[in-house]
Amino acid sequence: MSSAVQQRYRELCRLLHHHNHLYYILDNPEISDADYDQLFRELLEIEKEFPELIAPDSPSRRVGAPPLDRFATVRHSQPMLSLENALTLGDLRDFDARVKRLLKSSQPINYFCELKLDGLAVELVYQ
16 A cells, blocks of 8 residues: 555545534534535545554544534434435445435335535424
């Protein structure tokens, strides 16, 4: 493995930690979700090819940040499932397969999908 790969890996970790802090803690992102996702995918590709590089504090090993205290905790009536950045038809098919495994069903499923607004997930219940 070249020193350029090691250097790029360290730089990606640094950048992603910086952007995680801006996004999750300060609620003030500097880059788009798409740009962040591109950096994150590059990090994952390096870690897949060179697992010996994976740092214990790698952004790929962390899950978000604590919720902001200004929001109340609520229980959703149904789980809000994620497509995990589905970018291709294959990604959507993988999501469908995961749902069918969870449901223990092979029957076709109808989905209701909406575009995701940057960093926002909300469930509205009208009564």
